[in-house]
Amino acid sequence: MKRILELYKTPYGLSIKRGLALATPFLIVGSLALLLNSFPHEGYQAFLSTMAGGTVSKLLGFLYTVTLGSLALILLITISISFGQMVQKDEAPLYPVAAVCAYLAFCGGLQGQSVYVFGADWVFSAMCIALISSGLLRKLMGLIHRVKKLHTIGADFMFNLSIKGLVPIAVICVFFGILGLALRSVTDTGNITNFGSYLFLKLFNEIGKNLLGILLYVFFSHLLWFFGIHGTNTLEAVAKQFFEEGVEINQALISAGQAPTEIFSKTFLDTFAFIGGCGAAFCLVLALFIASRKSNNRKLAQVASPFVFFNISEIVIFGFPVIFNSAMIIPFIAAPIVLTLISSGAMALGLVPMVSNSVEWTAPVLFSGYQATGSMAGSLLQLFNVAVGTCIYIPFIKISERKQTAAFRTSVKDMEKAMFQCETAGKAPELMTGTSPFEYAAKALALDMENAIDRGQVQLHYQIQINRDKTIHGAEALLRWEHPVAGNISPPLLIDIAYEGGFLPKLGLYIIEKVCQDVQHMNQIYFKKLNVSINLSPYQMEDDAHLEKALQMIDGYDLGDAQLVFEITERVLLNSSPQMQQRINRLREKGYKVSIDDFGMGHGSMLYLQNMAFDEVKLDGKLVTQMLDNRRSKDIISGIIKLSEDLDFRVVAEYVETKQQRDLLRELGCDIYQGYFYGKAEPLEEFVKRYLGNGLN
DSSP: OHHHHHGGGSHHHHHHHHHHHHTHHHHHHHHHHHHHHHOSOHHHHHHHHHGGGGHHHHHHHHHHHHTGGGHHHHHHHHHHHHHHHHHOGGGTTHHHHHHHHHHHHHHTOSTTOSSOTTSGGGHHHHHHHHHHHHHHHHHHHHHHTTOGGGOOTTSOHHHHHHHHHHHHHHHHHHHHHHHHHHHHHHHSOOOHHHHHHHHHHHHHHHHOSSHHHHHHHHHHHHHHHHTTOOHHHHTHHHHHHHTTTHHHHHHHHHHTTOOOOOOOOHHHIIIIISTTSTTTHHHHHHHHHHHOOOHHHHHHHHHHHHHHTTTOOHHHHHHTTOTTOGGGHHHHHHHHHHHHHHHHHHHHTTSSOOOOSOOOTTSOTTHHHHHHHTSHHHHHHHHHHHHHHHHHHHHHHHHHHHHHHHHHHHHHHHHHHHHHHHHHHTOOOOOSSTTOTTHHHHHHHHHHHHHHHHTTOOEEEEEEEEETTSOEEEEEEEEEOEETTTEEOOHHHHHHHHHHHTOHHHHHHHHHHHHHHHHHHHHTTOOSOOEEEEEEOHHHHTOHHHHHHHHHHHHTSOOTTOEEEEEEOHHHHTOOOHHHHHHHHHHHHTTOEEEEEEETSSTTHHHHHHHSOOSEEEEOHHHHHHTTTOHHHHHHHHHHHHHHHHHTOEEEEOOOOSHHHHHHHHHHTOOEEESTTTOOOEEHHHHIIIIITTOOO
């Protein structure tokens, strides 16, 4: 099992997982249409059949058919396109086309089909073909790229891509066409799922319709579900042959004045074992409400709860997910097995009447128990089963969430390491591209962050800056966000996530407005001049419209005597175009100071002072931390300070962590210090209370 689950870390396994996630909207729409069209109430059904002459019912049927009823087609597309995006994003559009064509070739086309080949009972076949065809296309496209004659110089990219895909797609279609013909000649069907049902029929013919048979039926159907295969459809032939007639036998016995003898039937399973659908999904949803600590899982429980009440389970088992989740395989299989044992035992002991009435599978929990047995004891048994099933799920919900949390935290830490490596190499990170191993984790983080910005949950902390005479010079506003799962995330990663996610302008304006609001709060307590530094990213400085919006926003606030200082990095300075100089001058014209961050270690730092006017430079932290042991670092700092006297800019030393560092900086002529020696960055209220309210005045 462990080796099998390891496969789901490969592109094949990840494409299934992502494909199922992409299918979720279609599952919800289809489930809702099915629920509205199958609501088990005679009056409602009579009303529905007369609405617009039955058109509403037909429309709901169409919605179901093209969504949940076409699950095989949907998964063909979502799985194959997910695979394509992971292995070769430019060629990704070819993958779903190849998968659908391969599938139709396997089925023998659509004409003359007696069954709907895109239905849920064909899901296993569709998933297998999506994966195999995608793997083949990847290999064949790799080979065809070596054939240079297929490339037409000067032609459109999509034309060249189509020409290169011609032979691979033809080979794939021929391969699956032959495979389908071979299977149909052997089994009279091209459906791998149906082929599997024949094997199960042979097994159950040997066992019979007893307790062992029903337990094996429950086990195999849920094991198949766990691997994304529609277990109940796969074993439909078994259910019809062995368990469907149980209710009819009991009704005949009752009519003859005899006691019913058949415990097991399809209604027995739907009503007492599969409460809420496969895996006793009603119990899973209740367990999520009780034990889940993750907001997305609680939201899933809210969305899924009305559906599992009517035994529609796809939303929760695909959405949590249960499918391919190693932490959930035990409760997913164990819960319905335990409920089967409890229910059959209760009926064998005469505590609950045996099922004597067929009940629509969409009949809600508690009502269905009464309808099936004609007794309140049936409803009470369901209630007891729900409690037991929920208790089975609760500890595994916690385990699964811990795994989800650990995996997400690991992804975030790995993204931070990748960010650091990119910064060291002077490259821009690309965390959300199809080739990035962090693509989906980064996109999830981006969605969380943008939502946090909208809710005002992204915070600013302030780190004190102290003058030589121990008075307050100012503070630097530093971006902070504590993710509810991953914890505190490094600001460089936040900036890149916002940039790649397309909402960096929103974040930039949010930070500036937050600083203005915080400065107004500081002014109510501190009545002297205060320099407040704000970091501007390279992306923000490259957008004239964004800069003007920021300046207009600041104009809307009365900042009193506070002085805003905009810190820009060397990456901004690398773009020494006239437009960039104009933007810097624009800031200074508005009365704001401009500071060069991390000055002294980059390429051509001195040249920037020659070409542009600045009010402040902040010494690179490596210079400060190394100056006690590195004579060159000390000499560089000394040279910068002497240059500041001639060019009339001030010098701020960051990363001042010890008294020895502060004293040496003072000897060299540096007058402004920032670092842990004076204090760490703190939330606004703590910063105001510690520094502005108490003094260093």
